[in-house]
Each structure stands twice: as structure tokens, then as C-alpha cells.
Amino acid sequence: MTESFLHYLWQFQYFDKKELITTTGELITILNQGILNTDAGPDFSQVKIKIGAIDWAGSVEIHIQSSGWYEHKHQEDAAYENVVLHVVWEENKPVQRKDGTWLPTLELKDRADKALLKSYQKLVSNTAVIPCQSAFENVNAVTRHSMIDKAAMIRLEEKSKQVLKLLEINQGDWEETAYQLLAAGFGFKVNKDPFLQLAKALPYKLVRKHRTKVEQVEALLFGQAGFLMAKTKDEYLTQLYNEFEFLSKKYSLAQNQLHPSQWKFLRLRPANFPSLRIAQFAGLLSVKENIFSALLEMENYKDLESLFRVQTTHYWKDHYRFNKRVQGVIPEMGADSREVLLINTVIPILIAYGQSRDDWSYVDRAVEFLQQIPAEKNKIIRTWQQLNCVATNAFETQGLIELYNNYCQRRACLNCTIGSAILKPVV
Numbered sequence: 389m390t391e392s393f394l395h396y397l398w399q400f401q402y403f404d405k406k407e408l409i410t411t412t413g414e415l416i417t418i419l420n421q422g423i424l425n426t427d428a429g430p431d432f433s434q435v436k437i438k439i440g441a442i443d444w445a446g447s448v449e450i451h452i453q454s455s456g457w458y459e460h461k462h463q464e465d466a467a468y469e470n471v472v473l474h475v476v477w478e479e480n481k482p483v484q485r486k487d488g489t490w491l492p493t494l495e496l497k498d499r500a501d502k503a504l505l506k507s508y509q510k511l512v513s514n515t516a517v518i519p520c521q522s523a524f525e526n527v528n529a530v531t532r533h534s535m536i537d538k539a540a541m542i543r544l545e546e547k548s549k550q551v552l553k554l555l556e557i558n559q560g561d562w563e564e565t566a567y568q569l570l571a572a573g574f575g576f577k578v579n580k581d582p583f584l585q586l587a588k589a590l591p592y593k594l595v596r597k598h599r600t601k602v603e604q605v606e607a608l609l610f611g612q613a614g615f616l617m618a619k620t621k622d623e624y625l626t627q628l629y630n631e632f633e634f635l636s637k638k639y640s641l642a643q644n645q646l647h648p649s650q651w652k653f654l655r656l657r658p659a660n661f662p663s664l665r666i667a668q669f670a671g672l673l674s675v676k677e678n679i680f681s682a683l684l685e686m687e688n689y690k691d692l693e694s695l696f697r698v699q700t701t702h703y704w705k706d707h708y709r710f711n712k713r714v715q716g717v718i719p720e721m722g723a724d725s726r727e728v729l730l731i732n733t734v735i736p737i738l739i740a741y742g743q744s745r746d747d748w749s750y751v752d753r754a755v756e757f758l759q760q761i762p763a764e765k766n767k768i769i770r771t772w773q774q775l776n777c778v779a780t781n782a783f784e785t786q787g788l789i790e791l792y793n794n795y796c797q798r799r800a801c802l803n804c805t806i807g808s809a810i811l812k813p814v815v
């Protein structure tokens with residue numbers, strides 16, 4: 389038995405309510421089972437019940453065994469003084485309130501549907517990566533889609549929280565925050581941390597001052613990233629080296645400079661080399677004076693997407709890294725990479741801004757953008773495809789990723805509407 393199963397039984401009232409009585413024999417009538425509380429305090433609030441002839445309004449607390457009340461020290465917590473009913477699988481110890489009265493207790497062990505309990509245990513103990521896989525396709529499409537949409541919004545909310553956290557550190561400076569987040573985005577999975585560190589070591593206001601000369605932006609970024617440690621025969625590198633030497637002294641940048649060893653090249657495709665990504669980031673920063681304001685101005689997806697079709701300086705047309713020229717022309721950043729940047733960085737920024745301003749038009753716009761981005765391709769999405777669950781856009785794939793990671797993998801099927809539909813008792 390788990391407490392979450394008991395929550396589920398109480399929330400949906402899936403137990404035998406005939407002649408419902410407390411463990412001391414008083415008649416119970418449930419008028420309203422209340423609202424599940426996911427924060428601190430009793431499990432259900434706004435409960436209305438009748439015990440004997442008296443109406444009660446308050447909370448319900450749930451435990452597997454009634455002694456859980458004392459184990460969790462609820463007797464010492466004022467938040468539990470308004471508990472009107474203790475719902476337990478079994479009562480092994482009556483609970484006494486501070487004033488000496490006994491807390492009314494309802495036992496569910498002989499009232500729960502045994503078949504339902506068995507189905508739940510079978511579901512959560514299934515070792516498949518998606519435990520409900522054999523029943524998934526039988527759940528109606530509306531239920532499945534509403535859960536995927538809900539999971540997508542939870543994921544966006546979580547990403548938005550990260551943006552707001554960084555905004556707080558940056559004392560409400562949206563431009564600086566967007567610059568830092570975009571830097572982390574250009575690092576993709578492998579070089580995210582050094583990219584973020586680089587942006588923190590090189591304030592956006594300095595980059596903006598030199599925006600119109602992209603070589604100076606490159607000098608600042610590459611120099612601060614630790615790529616310009618020595619002059620070589622490479623003419624362009626030497627030009628950047630000299631430029632950075634001057635700018636570094638002017639702005640006293642040396643102390644926050646990164647070390648070249650912080651950048652990872654190993655096992656990366658050349659298109660993902662941090663050197664090329666820094667050049668692309670410099671290209672983006674040179675296009676707009678205020679990158680955050682530019683993002684806010686993008687009202688349609690095409691404009692936003694084309695902002696990230698960044699141009700690099702001539703050198704990076706045939707170099708993935710310094711000193712190594714390649715044959716042919718290096719193409720611009722691929723569509724897949726642009727989409728990853730939009731999904732993981734730009735969309736959360738728009739959502740966080742909308743939420744912080746209480747202006748939901750930005751949230752709606754962000755969701756619309758996501759719906760215009762093609763479905764992501766990865767292992768999780770392929771797993772869902774095996775269940776004939778095929779996403780058509782990135783909003784849906786974001787929902788499927790959240791559902792997989794934070795519900796299916798944690799066996800949180802009782803918090804999932806698909807799980808609730810599967811486990812519904814047969815009437």
C-alpha cells in the first residue's frame with residue numbers, strides 16, 4: 389500500500405461508501421472530499437463532511453497506518469488542528485488531539501476495491517519504460533492529449549522558473565539575463581557550463597559597446613573564453629589576439645578569463661565545436677543592439693527563426709577551430725540546432741517574461757511558436773512512437789518528454805490522467 393494510492397482513493401472516492409462509519413462507530417457523510425494539497429500541511433483542504441449530526445469543514449489527512457500521525461509529529465503542528473477526518477488504510481493506534489478529544493478516523497482497508505488495488509500494483513511494478521504501454525492506446529485521445537498538454541505546460545513553467553531565478557541574480561536585468569541564457573544555449577548540452585561562465589565573465593554592456601564591429605565582439609568572446617592565449621602564424625587569430633589584448637586591459641577582464649581546458653571538443657561533431665559556436669554567438673550579438681528586446685519584438689515565428697540564421701565572419705566559413713582550415717564552405721547553423729535553441733532558451737524567456745509581467749500574450753505567443761517548431765527527434769520520442777503516440781510539433785514533444793521523465797519514470801501514474809483513466813474501477 390502507498391499513501392499516493394490512498395490519496396487517489398479519497399480524491400476520486402473509489403471506495404465502498406455504504407454505511408460509512410468512523411472507527412468509533414459514528415456515521416460519516418462526505419459532502420465534499422476537498423482539494424488535493426501538494427504543498428505543506430494536510431493532504432486535502434476544503435473538505436466538508438458530516439459526522440453523526442454535526443457538519444464539519446476543514447482538512448483530511450491520510451496515512452497508511454494511523455500511527456503515522458505521531459510519526460510525522462502532526463500533534464505538534466498547528467497546521468493540522470483543522471483536520472476533521474483522518475483517513476487511513478488501517479488504524480493501529482487511535483489519535484488524540486491536543487484538547488484530549490479523539491480524532492475521527494475512517495479505515496479503508498475493507499472498503500477499497502481489491503481489483504483496483506491489484507491493477508494499480510501491476511501498473512506501478514511493471515518494468516517497462518512506459519508502464520502503461522499495453523493499455524495506453526485504449527485510453528481515449530482527448531484524455532491522452534490533455535495530459536500531454538498539461539505536462540508540456542509543467543515543463544515550460546519549470547524552465548521559466550530557472551529564467552526568473554537567473555533574472556533575480558541579475559537584479560532584474562532582462563538584457564543581461566537573456567544574453568547569459570542564450571550563451572548557455574549556444575553551448576548546447578556539452579559546453580553549456582563554460583558558455584554560461586563566459587557570459588558571466590563578460591558583461592553584455594561591454595559586448596554591446598562593440599556590437600557594430602563583429603571582429604571586436606569575437607575578440608572579446610574568444611579572448612575571455614581563453615582561446616587567445618598565444619599568437620600563431622594564423623593571421624586572423626593574431627588580429628583577434630591584438631584586439632583582445634587592448635580590450636582586456638581597457639576593461640580589466642583578465643581575472644575572470646576562462647581556461648582553454650574548460651572547453652570540450654572531444655567526441656563532438658565539428659559543427660558543434662565551441663569555437664564555431666562562439667563565432668555564431670558573436671554573429672547573433674552583432675545583429676541586434678538589445679537581444680532581449682529583439683526577442684520580444686518577434687511576433688511571428690518566421691522572423692524569430694530567421695534571427696537565428698546567424699552569419700559568421702569570413703574566417704569561420706572554412707574553420708571549425710583556430711589554425712585548422714577545412715576544404716569547402718562550412719554551412720550556417722543547422723535547423724535542428726536553431727530549433728533546440730528556440731525550444732530550450734527563447735521560449736522559456738518569453739514565458740518567464742509574460743509571467744513576470746502578468747501578460748499572458750507572451751505565454752500564448754511562446755506556445756504558438758512551439759507549435760510551429762517540428763517535433764523533436766530523440767530516444768524518448770521514439771519510445772512514444774512505438775506506442776503509436778506520434779507528436780506533430782515541439783509543444784507535444786516537450787509534453788511527452790516531461791510525461792516520460794517526471795511521471796512514467798517515477799511511476800507517478802496516479803497523478804497522471806492517463807493512469808487515472810486506466811485505473812478507473814469498473815462499475
Ligand code: SF4
Nearest residue numbers: 520795796801804807
Ligand atoms: S505516468 Fe501516465 S503515461 Fe506514464 S506510465 Fe503511468 S499512466 Fe502511463
